[in-house]
Amino acid sequence: MENEKRIRRRFAPFSNTPVGIKSSILVVLMLLSVMTIWWSMVRTISLTQKEKYKQMEYTVVTGSEQIVNLSVESAVSIAKNIYTNEAIYDFLNEKYSSSAEYYAAYYPLQRNTALNIAETNIVKSCTIYTQNPTVLTGGSIKKLESAENDYWYKYFKEINKSTVICIDQSKNAMILVRKLDYFSLDTGDSYLCLEMNAKVISEFADNLDFDGELYIVSGSYVLYSSDRNVSSSEMIDINQDFECLTRNYYTMDIEFYSCSHKRGFGDFIAINKQLMILLVGIVILSVFTGRLISMGIKRRVKAAMAEYKAIGIIQHTRKGKNGKDEIGMLMDICCDMSEKLQLQGTESRQRSDSLIRRESDYASLFSTAMRLDAELAFTEKYPDIRLEDISDEFIPLSKEAELIEKIAEKFGGKFSASPVSDGNWMVPAYSFALIAEDLFSHFDDVSSNILVSGNTAVLSFESSEDPPSDFLLKLDAIFEDNDISHEYSFDRSYRFNPYMRLKHCLGDMIDLEITYRDRLRLVFTVSADTGKGDHS
Numbered sequence: 001m002e003n004e005k006r007i008r009r010r011f012a013p014f015s016n017t018p019v020g021i022k023s024s025i026l027v028v029l030m031l032l033s034v035m036t037i038w039w040s041m042v043r044t045i046s047l048t049q050k051e052k053y054k055q056m057e058y059t060v061v062t063g064s065e066q067i068v069n070l071s072v073e074s075a076v077s078i079a080k081n082i083y084t085n086e087a088i089y090d091f092l093n094e095k096y097s098s099s100a101e102y103y104a105a106y107y108p109l110q111r112n113t114a115l116n117i118a119e120t121n122i123v124k125s126c127t128i129y130t131q132n133p134t135v136l137t138g139g140s141i142k143k144l145e146s147a148e149n150d151y152w153y154k155y156f157k158e159i160n161k162s163t164v165i166c167i168d169q170s171k172n173a174m175i176l177v178r179k180l181d182y183f184s185l186d187t188g189d190s191y192l193c194l195e196m197n198a199k200v201i202s203e204f205a206d207n208l209d210f211d212g213e214l215y216i217v218s219g220s221y222v223l224y225s226s227d228r229n230v231s232s233s234e235m236i237d238i239n240q241d242f243e244c245l246t247r248n249y250y251t252m253d254i255e256f257y258s259c260s261h262k263r264g265f266g267d268f269i270a271i272n273k274q275l276m277i278l279l280v281g282i283v284i285l286s287v288f289t290g291r292l293i294s295m296g297i298k299r300r301v302k303a304a305m306a307e308y309k310a311i312g313i314i315q316h317t318r319k320g321k322n323g324k325d326e327i328g329m330l331m332d333i334c335c336d337m338s339e340k341l342q343l344q345g346t347e348s349r350q351r352s353d354s355l356i357r358r359e360s361d362y363a364s365l366f367s368t369a370m371r372l373d374a375e376l377a378f379t380e381k382y383p384d385i386r387l388e389d390i391s392d393e394f395i396p397l398s399k400e401a402e403l404i405e406k407i408a409e410k411f412g413g414k415f416s417a418s419p420v421s422d423g424n425w426m427v428p429a430y431s432f433a434l435i436a437e438d439l440f441s442h443f444d445d446v447s448s449n450i451l452v453s454g455n456t457a458v459l460s461f462e463s464s465e466d467p468p469s470d471f472l473l474k475l476d477a478i479f480e481d482n483d484i485s486h487e488y489s490f491d492r493s494y495r496f497n498p499y500m501r502l503k504h505c506l507g508d509m510i511d512l513e514i515t516y517r518d519r520l521r522l523v524f525t526v527s528a529d530t531g532k533g534d535h536s
Contacts, residue, residue: 023294027287034283053212053260057243060210060258064224065247067204068216068256072165072249074122075176075196078114079163082180082192085114088128089183092190096134106141115140124173124197128180129153131188144189152177152193155251165252167221174198174223174252198223212260213242218252367393370488370501374430377492378403381437382410393505397425397457397526401450403433404459411440414447425457427526428505432459434498435524442495443467443520455528463520472514475522478503479512 082088091109096102109115115126129144137143147153151168152175164177173195180190205214205224216224217233230236238244238257245256269276371393378385385406398420408415440446443463451458478487478499488500502510506526515521 020294023290027290030286030290031283049262053262054243056210056260057212057258060208060212060214061243061245061256063208064201064205064214064216064256064258065245065254068201068223068254069247069249071122071196071200072176075194076163076250078123078126079176079178079192079194081114082126082128083178084182085112086183087112088114089180089185092128092130092132092135092180093186094134095132095187096136099136102134102136106136106139109141110139121200122197123194125195127193127195128190129193130190132190134187144191147191147193153191156191159251161251163250165250167218167223167252169221171195174218210258210260212258215257216254217257218254223254367505369490370497370504371429373490373492374428374434374498374501377497378430378434378437380492382407393428394426395429396420397427397450397452400427400429400432403430404436404448404450407433407436407440408446408448411446413440413445415449416447417450418452420450420452420457425452425526428501431498431502431505432524435502436461438495438498439463439520439522446520457526459524459526461520461522465520466518467520469517472517475499475512475514479510 087109091105094105096105126140127142128140129142129147131144133143135141135143137146144153151170152164152166155166156164156177156179162178166175166177167173168175176194176196178192180192201216202224205216205226208214210226212226214224214226215222215230215233215236217236220233222230222233222236225231225236236257242257242259247254247256385403401417401420405415405417407413436448439448439461443465445465446461446463449458449460449462451460474496478496481503487496488504489497502524509527511525511527513523513525515523
């Protein structure tokens with residue numbers, strides 16, 4: 001008795017504490033849990049936002065760099081086409097004696113393919129400057145003397161490279177310059193000048209819809225700024241929060257800067273204001289509900305005590321040993337009722353035995369019904385296939401093999417089997433025969449094989465055809481479920497009935513292996529425990 005008392009005290013914490021105090025303790029623990037979860041959420045959101053902003057900034061920078069690179073490479077490609085166009089050199093080499101002679105050569109030049117495709121959404125304008133004194137200024141042709149004071153010309157002379165890209169701030173444009181020397185010119189130097197369209201870069205950057213600052217600059221010139229008030233690089237305050245990238249394009253460096261407008265947790269609260277109010281309301285409601293539950297327990301226990309005392313139930317000798325709180329009082333009442341419960345135990349066991357017998361009878365009846373359903377389904381489909389002595393629920397595997405062989409002959413399929421002893425293996429009648437009929441009728445080139453070895457009998461069906469995934473998933477579900485009787489359909493057109501009957505009758509003694517997913521191969525393994533001694 002002393003040992004029992006010590007055990008009960010050890011495993012009955014707070015047994016002398018009123019329910020109201022217990023409820024308060026639970027409320028405090030719940031609030032601590034909410035605060036812990038809240039802090040974890042705040043920390044997780046902050047870290048996630050930080051990573052998200054970094055990814056956004058990097059994506060914007062790399063995207064902007066790619067569109068600038070695309071613009072530059074497109075302009076370079078256009079310049080190369082013009083640079084290697086012999087018709088343009090022929091025009092520039094010609095010395096014209098009159099304006100009529102000049103325009104007679106100029107208009108065909110204007111239809112030149114290289115010049116026609118030069119002015120695109122990438123290239124705003126295409127101009128050829130030449131020292132030929134006989135050309136007339138107009139259209140795409142200008143005299144070089146008119147550009148000798150331009151920034152691009154001076155920069156080209158200074159750099160002295162074949163292709164030059166620069167920013168001409170006087171024209172507020174990015175310019176690509178290439179000297180035309182692919183063929184010799186007898187009339188003096190000529191230069192190709194492509195003014196690139198900065199709107200392409202601006203429109204792309206605007207379409208990014210980036211919530212933050214984005215700057216694309218070259219030296220002091222700003223190619224793009226998300227802040228319309230910024231007109232030069234000196235007005236940009238670059239700090240460590242910016243994602244930076246620098247790329248060289250021939251003779252010009254372009255720098256890309258991006259920085260997201262970071263939102264703090266206060267912004268998160270403001271955005272989810274209604275949810276925060278709902279959360280506070282749930283916490284308050286939880287506290288209030290806990291108090292109501294506490295009051296309900298106390299009131300119900302007191303009412304139960306009064307009721308049981310009023311009807312004169314005999315008190316148990318161990319009353320008062322279950323603690324002093326309300327739950328302990330309820331346990332005392334349970335002790336009073338234990339004697340009656342023990343008397344009812346015998347009657348309950350008798351009822352349980354009766355239910356077990358009924359369940360056994362139902363299982364037997366259900367198995368018989370499935371057996372008759374299978375026989376009717378087989379007879380309707382193949383009235384000409386009959387075997388003698390098939391009246392029991394279980395038949396020898398050799399008899400079932402004969403049915404499978406005849407089904408295979410009907411469909412022109414292949415069948416092979418090792419010798420099977422009539423007395424060693426018993427399977428549900430028509431089960432594998434109907435499975436064979438299902439597979440032969442739904443798949444082409446099906447072959448079947450039966451191999452008996454040791455304590456197992458293996459029945460396999462194979463086809464090179466790709467089986468539907470829902471068919472394989474259904475078979476997996478059938479042979480993984482221990483009770484499929486509620487799914488069995490006495491509609492004989494339901495193709496999965498034979499599989500469910502096989503699983504129901506053999507239970508753990510049958511196993512299905514689906515070897516492949518890209519072609520049909522079903523392997524049924526029957527263990528030796530399904531011998532005739534169990535099912536005859």
